[in-house]
Amino acid sequence: MQKSINFSPLEYEKPSPGEILERSRSFLKLMKKRRTVREFSDEPVPDEVLMNCIEAAGTAPSGAHMQPWHFVLVKDPQIRKQIRIAAEKEERTNYEMRYSEEMKKDIEKLETNFEKPYLEHAPALIAVFKESYRIENQIRRKNYYVNESVGIATGLLITALHYTGLVTLPHTPSPMRFLNEILHRPGNESPILLLPVGYPAEGTCVPDLQRKPMEKLLTVF
Ligand SMILES: Cc1cc2nc3c(=O)[nH]c(=O)nc-3n(C[C@H](O)[C@H](O)[C@H](O)COP(=O)(O)O)c2cc1C
Secondary structure, eight states: OOOOOOOOOOOOOOOOOOHHHHHHHHHHHHTTOOBBBBOOOOOOOOOOHHHHHHHTTTOOOTTTTTTOOOEEEEOOOHHHHEEEEEEHHHHHIIHHHHHHHHHHHHHHHOOSSSSHHHHHHHSSSEEEEEEEEEEEEEEEEEEEEEHHHHHOOOHHHHHHHHHHTTTEEEBSSSSSSSHHTTTOOTTTEEEEEEEEEEEEEETTTOOOOOOHHHHOOOOOO
């Protein structure tokens, strides 16, 4: 059978046991400092930094390498304002009608409400879209493990932003179809997250949350 793509040797340098341990420790230390931030300064972020982080997200593994994601970077203040108005409209309905009492109780500790000023204050928004299916030569083709693949890519994006020294917030003003309209994305794409990106506002505080301890996080056989 003829191969449709070539295979090349893996680019890989094996770290020494000391190095691998050191890297795991310093990465864990870095990741422990990642926090969701809801107050942003309006200081601009260099374009290349945002592009690099988005390109890093695009290195994620995906089902059958379909790469079922698309990112939209919004810096234009007018469009950010439009997004804020549409998101707050949905969020107001969420808080007043759609959220169950249980959910409201669960998010109470975060002290959030329908107002989303960060959608305008943060200098950049990244909207993450999943490509539920794709169109090739006008034929609808399947993508595989779309939610898993886009979730992993978004995880890489959040990690990359954190690594560079930026902060973000995974925001879900569901339903988010308004993003298709405002950002002119086609019907095979659905927005899954809206990430305001930038630097934290001076004096930003975050809730004191506990992460799951290892004995609850992990089972080893
Ligand atoms: C899928 C997803 C959706 C989220 N949606 C919102 C949201 O709409 N608004 C919000 O303020 N935070 C949202 N968050 C942020 C969580 O509240 C936050 O990650 C959690 O409280 C833990 O805090 P930490 O990220 O600082 O560790 C979301 C997080 C995830 C992963």
